[in-house]
Amino acid sequence: MLNKYARAFFTRVLTPFASFLIRRGVSPDTVTLIGTAGVVAGALVFFPQGEFFWGTIVITLFVFSDLVDGNMARQLGRSSRWGAFLDSTLDRVADGAIFAGFALWYAGGGDDIALCAVSIFCLASGQVVSYTKARGESIGLPVAVNGLVERAERLVISLVAAGLAGLHAFGVPGIQYLLPVALWIVAVGSLVTLIQRVVTVRRESAEAEAEAAEAAEETAGEAQPGAGSNGAARTSENASRGSEAAK
Numbered sequence: 001m002l003n004k005y006a007r008a009f010f011t012r013v014l015t016p017f018a019s020f021l022i023r024r025g026v027s028p029d030t031v032t033l034i035g036t037a038g039v040v041a042g043a044l045v046f047f048p049q050g051e052f053f054w055g056t057i058v059i060t061l062f063v064f065s066d067l068v069d070g071n072m073a074r075q076l077g078r079s080s081r082w083g084a085f086l087d088s089t090l091d092r093v094a095d096g097a098i099f100a101g102f103a104l105w106y107a108g109g110g111d112d113i114a115l116c117a118v119s120i121f122c123l124a125s126g127q128v129v130s131y132t133k134a135r136g137e138s139i140g141l142p143v144a145v146n147g148l149v150e151r152a153e154r155l156v157i158s159l160v161a162a163g164l165a166g167l168h169a170f171g172v173p174g175i176q177y178l179l180p181v182a183l184w185i186v187a188v189g190s191l192v193t194l195i196q197r198v199v200t201v202r203r204e205s206a207e208a209e210a211e212a213a214e215a216a217e218e219t220a221g222e223a224q225p226g227a228g229s230n231g232a233a234r235t236s237e238n239a240s241r242g243s244e245a246a247k
Contacts, residue, residue: 010067018071028069028078032087035065039094047101050109052179053166056159059098063155066091088134092127095151098158099123102183118183125190126154132197141208145200149189157182157189 021031039062046055069087073079103119106112129147136143149157161182168176 010064011071014064014068015071015075018068018075021068022072022075026072028072028076028083029086031065031069031072032083032090035062035069036090036094038062038065040097043094043097043101044104047098047162048104048108050105051166051169052162053169055101056163056166059159060163063094063159088130091151092130095126095154096123098155099126102158102162102179112180115180115183118180118187122154122158122183122186122190125187125194126151129190129194129197132194132201136197136201136204139205141201141204143197143200143204145196147193147196149186149193154186154190157186 039059042055042058042062046052046058066087069083070079073083099119099122103116103123106116106119110116129149130151133143158179161178165176165179168174
């Protein structure tokens with residue numbers, strides 16, 4: 001849901017910065033790699049130590065590279081399959097690092113095995129949600145559903161909650177509970193989204209197979225009259241030859 005509106009807004013805002021990088025000779029792939037490295041570093045260095053505020057600040061600075069590199073590619077007219085593949089692949093790496101950082105905190109200093117498990121579920125379900133759409137499209141299905149919680153929602157909910165929870169270190173009371181609530185929301189939302197996409201793929205697959213079977217029946221039906229006409233013609237010809245032989 002957020003992808004539709006937030007992406008368009010931030011694309012317009014970041015266009016001047018993308019133009020600046022192009023003038024400096026920076027390539028879109030370089031921006032993609034640096035952005036991913038920054039997100040991974042922010043997540044795996046700060047989050048396992050419970051430094052959620054500063055970790056979120058670092059990640060937020062780099063996460064916008066996902067919009068900048070695409071903007072640069074469009075301005076340069078270099079949109080390619082390789083660029084799309086690299087961007088999508090590294091998005092999964094960045095997402096995994098964020099939730100891995102949460103899991104490491106709750107497995108260590110956070111001392112909460114249940115939230116560690118929820119963080120791991122968020123990590124795994126996010127990867128599978130993305131895979132279901134990509135796999136469905138690869139077998140020729142439109143997968144005409146986005147679902148309740150897409151990548152943008154997962155990132156916004158978890159990072160906003162983490163950043164606010166980090167304010168507890170500055171003396172804000174009770175705010176640390178926002179992150180556990182956000183992780184549960186992301187976990188449940190990701191599960192609902194996964195079910196939505198699986199159900200959609202199943203329905204579209206059944207419809208595609210039914211259409212294929214109907215087309216095959218129509219093709220067979222069109223071929224059958226032709227075969228009957230040829231058979232009738234051969235029977236008539238044999239009858240004529242028999243009649244001539246009898247004469």
